[in-house]
Amino acid sequence: MHFRIRDGVTLDLLPTKQFKTIGIKVDFVAPLTATAITARALLAQVLETSTAAYPTQTALARQLSRLYGASFGISVVKLGTKHVIRLTCSVVDEQYLDQFADQTPLFEQGMALLKAVLFEPLLPNGQFDPATFTQQRQNLLTAIKSLDDDKQYLANRRLQELLFTGQPAQAMSALGDTTTLGELTATDILGTYHDMLANDAIHVAVVGDVTADRVQAALESWPLTDRQLTDDSPYYRWEKRADVQAGDDVAPVVQAKLNLAYQLPIYRDDADFMAAVVFNAAFGGTPLSLLFTNVREKASLAYYASSSYNPFTGTLGVQSGIQAENQERVVAIIGEQLAAMQRGELSPELLAEVKASLLNARLAGLDSPQRKLVSLLNSELTHLTEPLKTWQEKLAAVTVADVQRVAQQVTLQATYCLHGGAQHAN
Incomplete structure (x- = not known):
């Protein structure tokens, strides 16, 4: 089942009784540009760790625990000419729980959590929290460097750099590069955040035993706006070289x-x-x-x-x-x-x-x-x-x-x- 929520915002629903969980995925899709990859990867790290209501990773983890062990994460993906910031959340379908005393079903609570992460981040004085920003920038730096400890990954990345010489967006990892990362400020990331919310194509997908009415009702409270999209191809086409x-x-x-x-x-x-x-x-x-x-x-x-x-x-x-x-x-x-x-x-x-x-x-x-x-x-x-x-x-x-x-x-x-x-x- 496919729905248009706004211009540039779609919902796909796979209603099924096959699973005991309900899976939710929200993809923010932007054109792949070398300058934006690192900033978007850092933004994903910052958003994943805190919200205004849950200002620390511990507070966020406690909320997931209260949701009967819901899982939540944000990752970044490169797909051809696109860069994707992906939020995922999985909650138990409460009809399979022996005891469930909450007033609000877990799917709606999972959607509320994603809404808080996306639209109510921790922004004291209108900026990302300096301590959170600095910590997550360091964490991303460590993550990028640790990837190179995997020698097979390192060899493949170097191969991509050879293959796509002069095409840094294709050569670069989805996490970006350490040089750019060191230069990014909290203000830069705030700009990336507002740009993502205003301009990215948004694809929401849900799989589980839920109705279209429930999903659309949950999305109604999200402050999603129409966006102008160019329907450009996701395929990266390139000319082969004469020399290896x-x-x-x-x-x-x-x-x-x-x-x-x-x-x-x-x-x-x-x-x-x-x-x-x-x-x-x-x-x-x-x-x-x-x-x-x-x-x-x-x-x-x-x-x-x-x-x-x-x-x-x-x-x-x-x-x-x-x-x-x-x-x-x-x-x-x-x-x-x-x-x-x-x-x-x-x-x-x-x-x-x-x-x-x-x-x-x-x-x-x-x-x-x-x-x-x-x-x-x-x-x-x-x-x-x-x-x-x-x-x-x-x-x-x-x-x-x-x-x-x-x-x-x-x-x-x-x-x-x-x-x-x-x-x-x-």
């Missing part, structure tokens, strides 16, 4: 991280999208895949090897953990697996197994309220909705020739290796 960009860094790692980036110019709205999903699953996206069986198992050249496909940026990534002295051999054998698929060398058995694993993963997702909520935003941004039956029919229809056609569009664009130093050099 290569980079490497030395770090104290025993296991080198070798990551490869390819252009795969097939997007979520393309006719070949399903074939691209199947291609990725057969290439490296599942434990059945060519990368897993031939690079990791048969050749024993990698501790792990997998691929991932992003239909919002038209990219395919390969992640592997190797001994650095094997780098050239690993790049060659990964290239051989792609070349085999480009020649149409994909057995009907593997194709069938990969399709079955994709279907199982999709069906498992139907048991997750969060997965259901997240898929609603993708549908909203892409204007694509598809019943499960249609999706299954498209999956079943993908042939070896379809996968081959997709494979032939894949072009290596960048390689990056994070390794232990000279003793591991090629």
Whole structure:
């Protein structure tokens, strides 16, 4: 069920008795710009920790406890050309509680909490609380730095910087960068906050045993205004380069991280999208895949090897953990697996197994309220909705020739290796 609440504000409702909880998600969607990413990430941190009514994290945690252990969080996400600030809240459906003495049902209390977080933040003297701001800026700095302690994450981020040289918004993490973070003031964040409330597209989604009337009644008290939206595409389209960009860094790692980036110019709205999903699953996206069986198992050249496909940026990534002295051999054998698929060398058995694993993963997702909520935003941004039956029919229809056609569009664009130093050099 899809509703327009205001210009630029929509509500999606999935009424179901399947879950014992009611899940709520509110997405604030803005164009992805390098200058705004860090400020929006910091704003999310500040909003998540305090409101006027619950001025500390402890007070907020106590309120969640009073709501029979409700969960609440704010995160930031990059989707193609969009940056998303996402609020989520999950409350128990009180009909499943043995004792429930409150006058107000938990769904309405959860919506009231989200309203307080968004529209009644802690703003003494019209500014964000200085102590809260400073603490959250430090926390975000620590979070960004700790991500780089994950060497696989670091290798992938460096790969993105190589792939999207001169496109900082695409190269940057959704959390932003430490340099910008150090320069941000509480006044900057207040400006970002007002801009978000006034201009972002807002997508509210609810899954659980609630009626449209209840959800709309709860939203009526939110001071939401009409907003002017440009219906620009969420897809980031880019020209491939003639040369492969290569980079490497030395770090104290025993296991080198070798990551490869390819252009795969097939997007979520393309006719070949399903074939691209199947291609990725057969290439490296599942434990059945060519990368897993031939690079990791048969050749024993990698501790792990997998691929991932992003239909919002038209990219395919390969992640592997190797001994650095094997780098050239690993790049060659990964290239051989792609070349085999480009020649149409994909057995009907593997194709069938990969399709079955994709279907199982999709069906498992139907048991997750969060997965259901997240898929609603993708549908909203892409204007694509598809019943499960249609999706299954498209999956079943993908042939070896379809996968081959997709494979032939894949072009290596960048390689990056994070390794232990000279003793591991090629």
